[in-house]
Amino acid sequence: MSVSYRAVQWNPAKKAYDRRLAFAIAGYLAVFFIAAATAFETSPLILAMRAFGTGAIALLVFILSIGPLARFSPRVAPLLYNRRHLGVAMFLMALAHAVLATLWYHGFGVLDPVTSILTSGSPFEGVAQIPFQPLGLAALLILFAMAATSHDFWLRNLSPRVWKALHLGVYVAFTLLVAHVALGVLQDAVWPGFAWILAAATTWIVGIHVAAGVKEWRADRRSRMLTADGWVRVGEVNDVVAETAEGRAKAVLIDECRKVAVFRENDAFSAISGVCAHQGGPLGEGKIVDGCVTCPWHGYQYLASNGQSPPPFFEKIPTYELRIEGRTLYVHPQAKPPGTPLPPCRMELKDGGEA
Amino acid sequence: MSASNEFYVGYLPTPARQRHFLSVFLPVCAFLAFVLAALAGAFSRPTGDGVWETGHEVTVEGELLATPFPMMRVARADGTMERVLLVEMGKHGADARIAPLVPTDGTRVAARARGFLIARGGQRMLELVEEDPVTLGGTLPARVDARSIGTVEIAGEIVDSKCWLGVMKPGDGKAHRDCATLCIRGGIPPSIICEAPDGTERRAIVVGRDGAPLSFDSIAPWIAAPVVVRGNAEVLDGMAFVRVEEIARADALVRSSERE
CATH class of the missing domain: 2.40.50 (OB fold (Dihydrolipoamide Acetyltransferase, E2P))
Structure with a gap:
């Protein structure tokens, strides 16, 4: 959360995160060089090109794994918090690979390097002969756009929707990079293990995304739009209380694409949008911390009673009206304008605390 | 705090369960990354045994030829002949520089060429220095073998x-x-x-x-x-x-x- 822009809003967690990241990258490069130098006569520039390229793809696989893994276990959530630093580091490694490859393979000739890359081609038919450098260049441009806009300044000025769409380009970039490797260096590889590693990494990424999607789909199906008089059923009050810990929420699908987070605090329920105004984080998986609903991704906070970030912050999200009829809790699918105060919906507790 | 209710906020202390999980998970990830680095490095395609002695200037002496490509005919120490291709720096041939120096009427030209050796498997090439790499004159070697x-x-x-x-x-x-x-x-x-x-x-x-x-x-x-x-x-x-x-x-x- 911020009221002004800084290049990096450092805190102890981010510093610890980046120290580990720097150690991992330095360690990867060092191990690669030592292993290669031990195995055969080395050409430092070519090895640097290979080390940065393989390291960038390994880091990209790790980055793409974090989101789905966090859907399965909240213990992975700390890795989400500073993921943009992983992304920028990965882009810089990819850029180092690209600069070395472009200068070395496409520079110092009668064509300028970019023309050389874009006119790369072969008259032979067959997948194996498809030029691979333009695929890498396209992926690098996507990663550059993501790294360059990897700041809340751009998030706010591009709008969260546009920013999110831009950053989903990472999946296009990953696809292009898999093709770049498969059609490029794998064509010359002398060790078949590289093909297996690439196949395993691709299968892993596709597999955990499908698994996370299925998990999400099943959860949505359970909460699917049971309506009465235009209201959407959240559930039996007793069941909602049993399902949600104090300060936690039940996420309810109110139409095909919108979710509401119904938070329980003491003997009352409040409903706000299930989507964080920052990066679209899942507020339904958030928690009330210090009296504020807190997003699990980056810690953005909102008051459950009005959907407003506490002063001096200014983010606002829609609120939703709740009602209890009989023993059933309902939410009205019509969103109130962002930041609209609504009174919490209180349970009537019987003796022993049962609603 | 129960496992289901643990909650991480970046600007607050990390809950104990998550901290313990990460203290195992991250070293495992780093170990896997280093294993991958070792495999990727050790099983990379070998880079060949050619050498490029850039920065170490040498001079070769012999007969200068312009066709089909610029090269020098050089007598080895054992009396046999070898041909040393001549190229410019970067991805450029030396034709523009060498062709004007060699008459097209078959007259043989002796010369000395300065540059950096590139060699593999007993075959040599000379990457010419940029300024005045070729000096005409010297002894012509034996006829072509x-x-x-x-x-x-x-x-x-x-x-x-x-x-x-x-x-x-x-x-x-x-x-x-x-x-x-x-x-x-x-x-x-x-x-x-x-x-x-x-x-x-x-x-x-x-x-x-x-x-x-x-x-x-x-x-x-x-x-x-x-x-x-x-x-x-x-x-x-x-x-x-x-x-x-x-x-x-x-x-x-x-x-x-x-x-x-």
Whole structure:
């Protein structure tokens, strides 16, 4: 959360995160060089090109794994918090690979390097002969756009929707990079293990995304739009209380694409949008911390009673009206304008605390 | 705090369960990354045993030739002859610099050339220094030692001589194709590399049927691809040439790294 822009809003967690990241990258490069130098006569520039390229793809696989893994276990959530630093580091490694490859393979000739890359081609038919450098260049441009806009300044000025769409380009970039490797260096590889590693990494990424999607789909199906008089059923009050810990929420699908987070605090329920105004984080998986609903991704906070970030912050999200009829809790699918105060919906507790 | 209710906020202390999880998970990830680095490094394609002695200037003396490509005929210490190709820095041939120095009437020219050696498997190339690399004068070596091989069919890969001899490491394969294309377009002599029956790597410069360089457009489609070259071969002062009659796609490419 911020009221002004800084290049990096450092805190102890981010510093610890980046120290580990720097150690991992330095360690990867060092191990690669030592292993290669031990195995055969080395050409430092070519090895640097290979080390940065393989390291960038390994880091990209790790980055793409974090989101789905966090859907399965909240213990992975700390890795989400500073993921943009992983992304920028990965882009810089990819850029180092690209600069070395472009200068070395496409520079110092009668064509300028970019023309050389874009006119790369072969008259032979067959997948194996498809030029691979333009695929890498396209992926690098996507990663550059993501790294360059990897700041809340751009998030706010591009709008969260546009920013999110831009950053989903990472999946296009990953696809292009898999093709770049498969059609490029794998064509010359002398060790078949590289093909297996690439196949395993691709299968892993596709597999955990499908698994996370299925998990999400099943959860949505359970909460699917049971309506009465235009209201959407959240559930039996007793069941909602049993399902949600104090300060936690039940996420309810109110139409095909919108979710509401119904938070329980003491003997009352409040409903706000299930989507964080920052990066679209899942507020339904958030928690009330210090009296504020807190997003699990980056810690953005909102008051459950009005959907407003506490002063001096200014983010606002829609609120939703709740009602209890009989023993059933309902939410009205019509969103109130962002930041609209609504009174919490209180349970009537019987003796022993049962609603 | 129960496992289900643990909650991480970046600007607050990390809950104990998550901290303990990460203290195991992150080292495991780092270990896997280092194993991957070791495999990727150790099983990378070998870079070849060519050398490029950039920064170490040498002078070679002998007969200067301009065709089919700039080169020097040099007498070895044992009295045999060798041919040392001459190229410019970068991906440029030396034709523009050397051609004006050699008369077209057959007059032989003695010269000294300064540059940086590029060498592989006993074959040498000189990358000329930028300023005044060639000085005319000196002793002419013996006449050409020519040996005709006859018609040959060579299955291999067309590369640019400069990268393959030691500049790029490796200077062949698909990853190197665009570089080889740029080099050949710039006037670096194209060669076909192949594996000899005894398992050693061989290289022959490819030229046209008339002994002149092939046009770039005629050879470009075949660069860094598995091909079969058919033509008449000859060995001049230990350097093999193939006068190409036909080039066709081969079913399989024998890579230099597999021979190493």
